[in-house]
Amino acid sequence: MTGPQTGPQTGPVTGPAPQPSATILVEPAPAVDEDWARDALLAEFGIEATVSPLVSERDRNFLARTADGDAFVVKVSNSAEDPDVVTMENDAMQHVATTAPDLPVPRLLARPSDQATAVVVEAPDERRHLMRVVTVLPGASVAHPLPARFAAELGASCARLANALRGFFHPAAGRKIEWDPRRIAMLRPHVSALHPERRQQITRFLDRLDGLPGLTESLPGWPLHADVTLSNVLASPDGTVTGLIDFGDLHHTARVCDLAIALASLLREAEDPWTASAEFLTGYQRHAPLEPAEAKVIGELVLARLVATVLISAWRSDLHTDNVAYVSENDEGSWRMLDRLTGISPEDLSLRFQRMCGTSRVAAAQRSSSGLLERRRSRLGGRLSPLFYREPLHVVRGDGPWLTTADGRRYLDAYNNVPVVGHAHPAVAQAMARQMATLNVHSRYLHENVVELAERIVATMPPGLDTCVFVNSGSEANDLAWRMATEYTGHRGAIVSDWAYHGVTEPTAAMSSNTWPEGHRPDHVATFASPYALAEGTAPGAAEAAARMAVAVEDLGHRGLAMTAIDSMFVSPGVLEPSDDFVAELVAHTRRAGGLFLADEVQAGYGRGGTNLWRFADFGVLPDFVTLGKPMGNGHPIAALVTRREIADRFTQVDEYFSTFGGNPVSCAAALTVLDIIEEGRLPARATEVGAHLRRGVETLADRHPDLVGEVRGHGLIAGIDVRDTEHSRGAAWLAERMRENGVLVSTTGRGDGVLKVRPPLVWDLGHVAVFLEALDRALNRGPEGAAYP
Known part of the structure; x- marks a missing residue:
């Protein structure tokens, strides 16, 4: 069908849809004008409007305004455009409208007669084209100089659009287009179209970029817009992005290619490209954090896009002499940026972008x-x-x-109780990263995380322990307990076990008897003998506890007892197993002396003891203070003091406590996730089973090496193994070195470091126990210099 001389004949065309017969970048744009577009709009969509032309690269676009003030864009596709590609663009826009309705992308109008969103029309030169009508978005082309906030806005918009397209699929997305920076090698034949002075520079860049397909083939990718450039972005005067238009380059590519295309467009116009890059990437990663492998190739992909721009411009300027201004509008900025990049090596450029993305630190630390x-x-x-x-x-x-x-x-880690649910647990890392990407402030603002964490911890405690204070370490928790105890009781003395450890602050170091110099004891701290087994092999009971506490209280003299503190597993004295009545009497004697009792669960808590979440609960006692630490954040610094409200209220009458980082949203996200994992994985019960198997295995080895291994103690997933000094051995420290050589990490504890301390993450299973026992067996069968025993 051929239209009359006065205007186009429009409507569905009898016969096939337009078939691509030439590359889209070579075929001339549709030979239609505003009069034709006006008539076509009325004939096909029933919209009467005034029409004015818009600039375009390979299509024809028109702005239509109705008498009622409605505005639309009429898009007439190049005759070389594959109809499936147009369908894909339409489907993609509709997909974004569904998955991210707040994103400012155009909405398609449907033809009233059949609800088609793309209709076949014939131009005066008898070429057939697909025509669409889309809504007009607010805003205008980005002003120059670029507004201060625009770089971050562009990055955020690019990421949000990429996220919205995730999950979209169309068979036509597999098309190969020249603008894809991965395919820069396709453009090498067009170097000859450049000015002779530029050919050598671009050839060197092309040689450098040969490896891009291999570097990007395994990176995350899906059908993406691939043209979020300044030409296709609308913004308000302050730089807020108000429109993302023109899905004409949509194809399946790597996500980082889509990013690099947008970033290259920004850098062509930015006054300071490195500041603009950092702001763009910050905005992007607020919505879509990049993988390290993606960050490594950003620089090269930006470079490839700039090279593609000047090559395609030179090539098409010769083909479309009537549209040179539009085709070459990005040349000046591209050459300016290419000249900036000429002196930067691929390695330096990659590192620069990795540092902006925050992905270089972990990789650097692994070398x-x-x-x-x-x-x-x-x-x-x-x-x-x-x-x-x-x-x-x-x-x-x-x-x-x-x-x-x-x-x-x-x-194999047999030592670290800090990563209680295992090193680098992905759920903990996920929770922390997402919270950090959302908010992290101190706890003097309301936030759900800190309140929920306090509620969940209190719910695990006996009635009466109803108040949580969050800090950063077990030392700080014990320090605060000491301050509260002295204020509440009016006394100034502390009692701890011999060879105890409670922290590194001045007050808690004074209560850490394992660090005291020989013959030294702080005047305000007294000790009682830890519950080592008695001569007859039994554990000391209530009578022994009472006698030992009586001596300690007397040693305090006029200071009086403010607080007794125990590590609920007596780890530092050698991993001891007190009887229930021994601990009960420690608590009772403390209260008779007017003091408060602290259960230090920093090493013993979070299911380490197996039976309960907290070891003190195994003894049936009710402490006045419970302190939590190391395992709480699985390696992230967070700790807590749990006490009674009356004690906290007394303290606040004369003082207050605030920790800038205590209870912050990220730390609490980590701690909440640790509790989730412990509960869902039933890790305390697992600790009981695995720990019992571990100690039985060590006892079997001890029977075979009675000259080297003595008593094996523990409860749940912890073991203290007495190691004897002999002519063949140098004790526990020697054995720890041998274990390291055998691929297992342990440490020592107890007076004189005579005890091998086995305190692994609670995710150990029986297979890990077998690895440990094999390494221990091999170590016990070696002499001090590595020779086998006779």
Whole structure:
């Protein structure tokens, strides 16, 4: 059908839809004008309007305004455009309207007669085209100079649109287009179209970019807009993005390619490209955090897009001399940015973008460094910050109960109770990352996380323990308990067990008898003998506890007893197992002396004891204070003091307590997730089973090596193994070194470090026990210098 001389003949065309016969970048744009568009709009969609042309690269676009003030864009596609691609664009816009209705993308109008959103029309030159009508969005082309907030807005909009398209599929998305930066090699033949002075520069870039397909093939990707550029973004005067238009380049590509296309467009116009890049990536990652492998290739993909811009411009300027201004409008900015990038190596450019994205730190810390030990000693105080083992381990990764060193060796962790649910637990990492990406402030604002965490912890405590105070470490929790106890009781004395550990602050260090110099005891602290087994092999009971406490109270003299503190597992004295009546008498004697009782669950809590979440509950006692620490955040610093409201109220009459980071949303997100994992995985019950199997296995080895191994103690998933000094052995420290050589990490405790301390993450299973026992068996069968026993 051919239209009359006065205007186009429109409507459904008898015969096939337009068939692509040439590349979209070569075929001339539709030969239609505003009069034709006006008539077509009325004939096909029943809309009477005035029409004016809009600029376009390969299609023809018109702005239509009705007498009622409604505005639409009439889009007439190039005859070389595949109809399936147009259908895909329409489907994509409708998909975004459903998945992200708040995103400012155009909405399609349907033809009243059949609800078609793309109709076939014939132009005066008899070429057939697909025509669509879409709504007009508010805003205008981005002003220059770019508004201050625009870079971040563009990044956020690009990410949000990418997220909205995730899950969209169409067969036509597999098309290959020249604008895809991964396919920059397709454009190499067009170098000859450049000015001779530029050909060598671009050829070097093309050689450098040859590997992009391989670098991007495994990166996240799906059908993406791939043209969120300044030409296709509308904004308000302050830089707020109000419209994302033109889905004409949509195809399946890597997400980071879609990002790089938008970023390249921004950098062409930015006064300071590096600041603009950082702001763009910050805005982007607020909605879609990038993977390290994506961040590594951003720079090269931006470079590829800039190269593609100048090559396609040079090529098409020769083909479409009537549209040179539009085709080449990005040349000046592209060349300016290409010149900036010429002197930057691929490695330096990659690192720069990785640092902006925050993905370089973890990777850098995983590399082996021969000078790392000396650097640490020179800046971390030498002996002030000691390391484990004679040959310190450079640990770079964790995974459940395993740690991996920089040389790639994997070690079973039999020591660290801090990652109670396993190193790098993905649920904890997920919770923290998402909360950190949303909000992290101190706890003087209302926030759900800190309240929920307090409620859940209190719900696990006996009645009366109803108040939580969040801090950053067990030391701080014990320190605060001490301050409250002295205020509540009016006394100034403390009682702890011998060889105890309760923290590193001045008050808690004074209560850590394992760090006292020989012959020294702070005047205000007295000790009682820990519940070591008696000579007859029985555990001390109430009578022994009463006698020991009486001596300690007397040692305090006029100071009086403010607080008695115990580690509920007596780990530092050697992992001891007190009887219920021994602990009950410690509590009763404390109260008779006018003091308060603290159960330090920093090492013992979170199901370590197996039977209950808290070890003190196994003894049937009610403390005045319970302190929680190390395992609480699975490696993230958070701790808590749980007490009675009356004690807290007395304290607040004369003082207050505030910790900037205590109870912050990120820390609480970690702690809540740890509780979730412990509950869902029934880890306390697992600790009972696995711990019993562990101790039985060690006892079997002890029977085979009675000269080396003595008593094996513990409850739940902890074990204290007495190691004897013999002519073949140097004790527990020697055995810990041998275990390290065998791929298992343990530590020592007890007076003189004579006890091997086994205190692994609660995710150990029987297979991990078998690995431990094999390593211990091998270690016990070696002499002090590695020789086998005779």
